[in-house]
Amino acid sequence: MLVTAALLFLCFLWVMLCMRFYTLISKENVIQRRLIAIGAGLGAGLIYVLGSMIVTLLRTPSSSELQRQVQQVEDVRVQRR
Structure with missing residues (x-):
């Protein structure tokens, strides 16, 4: 939420x-x-889209976290009846 607000604020500053x-x-x-007005709109949109993509990339779990999850799954054993 805070990141989205920061992105919108950055677009507003632009x-x-x-x-x-x-x-x-x-x-x-x-x-x-007119060119300045078009540049303002396109620039703000581009800042928002690129910022959203970067935030998504930063929030993805790292490979070490993914390996930890896999190791935890391998540690679980199922007994047959």
Whole structure:
């Protein structure tokens, strides 16, 4: 939950940075302003997607933890009746 909030906050900071440049550009440069707005949206989306992928990779169990689980399963014996 906290990681998702941090990702959303990072996206928000990116959009605010782009909005700062958007307000600095003259209203006569319509194409440049539109490109900055598109870049803000695409950049925020890319930050969120890549951040989510990295968080998923970091949360996966390591190989040593997986081996421990396998060893525990091998230690269990089933007796026949």
